[in-house]
Amino acid sequence: MKSLKRCSRPIVAAAVLLLSAAFAFAQTVDLTILATSDVHNNYLNYDYFSDMPTDSYGLVKIASGIEAERAADANVLLFDNGDNIQGNPFGEYLAKNPPKDGETSPIMKLMNAMGYDAMTLGNHEFNFGLPYLTSVIAGASFPVVSANVVRARDGSPYFVPYAILTRQFKDRDGKSQLLRIGVTGFAPPQITSWDGANLSGKVETRDIYESALEYVKLMKEKGADVVVLLAHTGIVDFPRKGGEENAGYYLTQIPGVDAVVTGHAHQKFPSSAFAKISGADIAKGTINGVGVVMPGSFADNLGRIELSFEKRGNAWVRVDAGAKLLPVWDSAKKQSLMAADPKLVALLSKEHEGALAFIRAPIGGGEAGGPAANGELLAPLNSFFALVRDAYSVQIINEAQMWYAKDALKDTAYAKLPILSAAAPFKAGGRQGPKYYTNVPAGVLAVKNIADLYVYSNTVAMVKLNGAEVKEWLEMSAGQFNRIDPASTEEQNLINDKFPTYNYDVFDGVTYEIDATAPARYNEDGTLRDASAERIKNLKFNGAPIDPKQDFVVVTNNYRAYGGGHFPNVGPARIIFASPDESRQVILKYIEMRKKIDPKTDGNWKLSPMNAAGPVVFYTSPLGADALPDDGIVSLGVADTGYGKYRLVK
Numbered sequence: 001m002k003s004l005k006r007c008s009r010p011i012v013a014a015a016v017l018l019l020s021a022a023f024a025f026a027q028t029v030d031l032t033i034l035a036t037s038d039v040h041n042n043y044l045n046y047d048y049f050s051d052m053p054t055d056s057y058g059l060v061k062i063a064s065g066i067e068a069e070r071a072a073d074a075n076v077l078l079f080d081n082g083d084n085i086q087g088n089p090f091g092e093y094l095a096k097n098p099p100k101d102g103e104t105s106p107i108m109k110l111m112n113a114m115g116y117d118a119m120t121l122g123n124h125e126f127n128f129g130l131p132y133l134t135s136v137i138a139g140a141s142f143p144v145v146s147a148n149v150v151r152a153r154d155g156s157p158y159f160v161p162y163a164i165l166t167r168q169f170k171d172r173d174g175k176s177q178l179l180r181i182g183v184t185g186f187a188p189p190q191i192t193s194w195d196g197a198n199l200s201g202k203v204e205t206r207d208i209y210e211s212a213l214e215y216v217k218l219m220k221e222k223g224a225d226v227v228v229l230l231a232h233t234g235i236v237d238f239p240r241k242g243g244e245e246n247a248g249y250y251l252t253q254i255p256g257v258d259a260v261v262t263g264h265a266h267q268k269f270p271s272s273a274f275a276k277i278s279g280a281d282i283a284k285g286t287i288n289g290v291g292v293v294m295p296g297s298f299a300d301n302l303g304r305i306e307l308s309f310e311k312r313g314n315a316w317v318r319v320d321a322g323a324k325l326l327p328v329w330d331s332a333k334k335q336s337l338m339a340a341d342p343k344l345v346a347l348l349s350k351e352h353e354g355a356l357a358f359i360r361a362p363i364g365g366g367e368a369g370g371p372a373a374n375g376e377l378l379a380p381l382n383s384f385f386a387l388v389r390d391a392y393s394v395q396i397i398n399e400a401q402m403w404y405a406k407d408a409l410k411d412t413a414y415a416k417l418p419i420l421s422a423a424a425p426f427k428a429g430g431r432q433g434p435k436y437y438t439n440v441p442a443g444v445l446a447v448k449n450i451a452d453l454y455v456y457s458n459t460v461a462m463v464k465l466n467g468a469e470v471k472e473w474l475e476m477s478a479g480q481f482n483r484i485d486p487a488s489t490e491e492q493n494l495i496n497d498k499f500p501t502y503n504y505d506v507f508d509g510v511t512y513e514i515d516a517t518a519p520a521r522y523n524e525d526g527t528l529r530d531a532s533a534e535r536i537k538n539l540k541f542n543g544a545p546i547d548p549k550q551d552f553v554v555v556t557n558n559y560r561a562y563g564g565g566h567f568p569n570v571g572p573a574r575i576i577f578a579s580p581d582e583s584r585q586v587i588l589k590y591i592e593m594r595k596k597i598d599p600k601t602d603g604n605w606k607l608s609p610m611n612a613a614g615p616v617v618f619y620t621s622p623l624g625a626d627a628l629p630d631d632g633i634v635s636l637g638v639a640d641t642g643y644g645k646y647r648l649v650k
Contacts, residue, residue, distance in 0.1 A: 027311035028172045028319075029179065033228060034066055034078045035293055035303035037263030038122070040087020041094075042299045043110055044352055045340045048089040048359055049452045050439075055336040056329045057300040060348075063114050063341040065302045065326050075169040077181065078115060081263040082122025082232035085136055087298075089451045093355040095128045104139030106351045112141045113347060118163055120185020120230035121146045122264060126195040127457040130202060145185045145230065148211040152204050162215050164224055179309070179316060182224030184215045186231050188245045188264060193562035193571070197459055197578050208233055208247040209240065209254075216256050225316040226258050226309065234265030235287070235294065237278045249277065252290040258318050259305045260287075262294040266431045268301060268325055269294035285323030293323040297432070302326040331642065359448030363591055375445035375591040378598045381453075383438035384624035385633065386425035387480060387495060387504060388607060388648065392599035393438045393453060397423035397583070398508035400590035401555040404581070405462055414462075414553055414576055418541065420470065420509035421555040426455045428501035429620055434642040437621045445591060454584045456502075461561035462577040468548035469569040471536055473505065474512060475521040476567050478535040480504040484516045489614040494648065499524050503565040505556075508604060510546060513537040515608040526566025537608055557583050610648070619643035 036059065045058030055061075070076050085091060085107055099105045104112075111119070119142065125133050137144040143163035151158050162184035171177045188194075189205035208231065216227055234246030244250070248262035267273060269292055270285040279288040285305070286292060293303030308320040328338050363375035383393040398421035405419050427438045440449045465473070480499045484492050494516060503524075514535055521533040539546045556570075558578065563571045591597060610616055617636065622644035625635040632650030639645045 027175070027177060029169050029177050029309045029316070030073075030075060030172065031169060031179070031226065031307045031309065032069065032073050032076045033259050033261070033291070033305040033307065034069055034076060035081055035230075035261040035295055035305070036062060036079075036299060037081035037232070037261060037295050037303070038083040038266055038297035039080070039299045040083055040124070040297065041085065041091030042088060043090065043107070044345060044348060046090075046352070048355060048448060051356070051359060051448055057298045058328070058340060059110065059114075059299040060340045060344040061328050061336070061338040062299050062302050063344050064338045065328070066114065067341070069304070077117045077165070077167070077228075079183070079228065079230055079261060080111065080116055080119035081230050081261045081295075082120050082185070082187065083124045083263065084119070084122070085133070086124040086127045086457055087455075089359045089448055090351070090355045092451065092457070093358045094351065095132055095457075096358075097354070098132055099135050099139065105136040106348055107136055108139035108141075110344060110347060112139070113344060116140075116142050117165060118143045118145055118183045118230070120144070120232060121149070121159065121187050122232035123188050123191045123194060125187070126191050126198055129198045143183065145183055146187060147184045147215045148186045148189065148206040148208055149191070149203050150206060152201055155204070158203050162219055164219060164222055177311070179225045180223050182216075182219030182222070182227045184212070184219065184229060186211060186229070186233060186247075188233055189243050190245050190564065194559050194564045196562040196572055197461075197558050200572075207242050208244065209250045210242075212251050212254055212257075216254055220256055226307070226318075227256050228259045228261070229257055230261050232264050233262060234267065235262055235269060235274060235277060235292075248292070248294075249287060252279070252288040252292060257290055258307055258321070259291045261303060261305070262292060265294065266297035267294055268296050270323055270325070284321075286321050289321065291321035291323045293325065295325060300328050302328075359446060359451065361447050363445050363447065363450070363588055374595060376596050377440060377442050377445055377449075378596060379442050380627065381438065381440040381599045382621075382623075382627060383425045383428050384621045384627060385629050386428050387501065387620070388618060388633070389629050390506070390601040390603050390605055391425065392601050394423050394425050394506045395508060395601050396590075396597070396599070397421075397454060397587060398506070400587040401460060401583075402509065403590050403593070404460060404579075404586045405553060405555040405577075408577060408579065409462070409553065412577075414464065417464070417551055417553045418509065419553045419555060420507055422473065422505040422507050422560065423556070424502045424505050426502050427452065428504075429643065430497070430501045434621055434644070437623070439621075439623065445597070447588070450584050450588050450591075454587055456557070456559070456583070458557035458559055458583045460555065460579040460581055460583055460586055461558045461575055462553050462555050463561050463570055463574040464576045465552055465554050465569055465574065466548060467541070467546040467550045467552065470507070470510070470546065470552060470554065471539055471548070472568045473554070473570070474507060474536045474539070475534070476526065477503065477505040478514050479520045479522050479524060481514065481516040481520075481535075483519055484610045484612055484616055486517055486610060486612045488612065491615045491617055492612065494616050494618040496524075500565075503567075505560070505567075506605060508602075510539060510541050511604045512539040513606055513608045517608070517610055522568070526568065607648075609650070616648045617645060618648070619645055
């Protein structure tokens, strides 16, 4: 016992020293990463399509949420994940009035004022061309990083590929700690196809995952303690093949990655939509242990990634991660959760007034509210039922494209080929919600109405296809529908929600039916599902069955012609005419030529009778209940999602 007593003091002293060393060793920094993505010019809390204020979204509202986060936590970084500079008429107005030499774009005035730490580029950043993009990002007071877009001539980075931000943060003991944050970003490799007219011969793209491997390693070698990937890409966990448009999942598998901001798909992570993704913890907000966020679209959510790091030796080691979304609007309570920052609203007041004048101007000029000299709609025009009935909101696009093509090809080798046209209902709900529909009232048409008809800044393009290839295009488009079992007495949802409505191409110039009781020929990603499947029935040209070998000119947009949407038989090699003219400008000129527009469809396509034993339903705008196109559709009220529910009875 005496021997034990003599040893006790040194043992206790050693234990105390070890415990003290352990506490000194365990320096912990909690870091918050805030993120926006797919803002699409929704800087102000204003809907430029309906020409009304909104409480549902707006970067000036998100700014209030950011300030609240900063007030509660000093360890905050703010990033943007791309698709920022294009998307609504406000962006169109800014692009038509670009910053002069030495001037800062209003976009960057806003983002600088909000204190962004870095941003990356999405696919829509390239829609207005490289000169405009360069003029916008030149005014950023923060790094604009993009690692997988390179110069076509030599493969060198076209933009700054990465940045290492040196920041002081407070640890849990209140002591200042220096951390180096490595940030890089990626755009979908498909931009060279989608915007080929702007990018061909100028830039090339690299695989997102392979680029990330390279730059994560490089940033670590340069001393990065924390690695953040700004990835303008969606989340799928299919086996990786390379060149993926949606590669966010694979980035979480790269050692050394601490946080991934995803986007592009206009979805929300964490959410139940990703519950079946391998390695995803929806409650915590991680994938494979990495903090991941996808903050919706149109500035309707602020993403928040929470990271904890411990100092171990000379290295900071991530010990915890999580993520959540901070919405702008509470849809259940129908109330705003963030107020618009009045200083930021004032910062863009001049541009806002200019944008309003731009969207309110009657087509063809003149004063708003003046006589209908160059464009009058004789009846309301909407896309409420464009997925299930021939709709003039799509037909007018096809009419304009065919009118344009006839003139454009008149002195070419293709002048004698028959012209068909393909267009989609761009605003037809889907992932954008129950308010996202074309809805143009009767009366004098203004510029804003064209933007409501045609959301994207596309240009006209034409491809040469034969009759068999036209049918394949339509078979791919018919993936918009779930397969209906005629024998089932259960309720069946007609619309395949995984299929984007902007890929539901409707053809004019031919007649056809779509049989939703047949299996789909193609998957949503364009891969062949069933080579024997046929949904397109009675496909005719000039009243006779289409000749599979007959050549046609198909007018579409640059996105589709260069391969967007993974449609068969299209791509750069099939393009015979790539116009510099914007699709919206073509529609505008067509309306000017027509003067008065009577929105009556020609009924050139229809759904084949399904004769189902049970109800066949679909969901669209609740406003459709007051605008049913025929007696074959019955309104069933409004669902919890805010969509109207309808039944097909014919």
